[in-house]
Amino acid sequence: MIEDADLAYAHLTGAHFEYADLRQAYLQDVVFEDANLEDAGLEGADLKAAVLVHANLKGTRLDHAYLNGALLKDTNLEGDDLEGDDHGLADLVNANLKGANLAKANFKEADLERANLEGARLQGGDLSDAKTARRRRPTCLP
Numbered sequence: 001m002i003e004d005a006d007l008a009y010a011h012l013t014g015a016h017f018e019y020a021d022l023r024q025a026y027l028q029d030v031v032f033e034d035a036n037l038e039d040a041g042l043e044g045a046d047l048k049a050a051v052l053v054h055a056n057l058k059g060t061r062l063d064h065a066y067l068n069g070a071l072l073k074d075t076n077l078e079g080d081d082l083e084g085d086d087h088g089l090a091d092l093v094n095a096n097l098k099g100a101n102l103a104k105a106n107f108k109e110a111d112l113e114r115a116n117l118e119g120a121r122l123q124g125g126d127l128s129d130a131k132t133a134r135r136r137r138p139t140c141l142p
Contacts (some may be wrong), residue, residue, distance in 0.1 A: 016036050022037075044064045053073045077092075077095055107127050111131045
């Protein structure tokens with residue numbers, strides 16, 4: 001159990017935290033690149049500005065986790081429960097949110113480009129100013 005751990009600013013590339021108990025952990029600005037956190041407990045964890053790239057968070061418990069400004073590019077969050085959490089300004093480009101519970105969550109100004117939202121529950125979520133598709137610039141012909 002690593003509950004209440006302070007791993008802020010740590011670089012945990014390729015780390016294995018499957019089933020780890022990271023409840024209430026201070027993970028601000030942590031880097032989890034190519035890491036496996038499947039079925040980990042991150043309830044109430046502070047992941048502000050954390051970098052989770054190519055990470056597996058499938059089945060991870062994120063109740064009341066703070067992901068504001070976090071980079072979750074190419075991350076697997078399939079079926080995760082993010083209900084009511086603050087994910088404003090988060091970068092979820094190409095993230096897998098299939099079947100995730102995003103109800104009442106704040107995704108204000110988050111980047112959800114190419115994110116898989118198939119079957120995700122979005123009721124009451126704040127997606128204001130969220131990016132959901134790349135805007136193409138007009139092509140000029142000579």
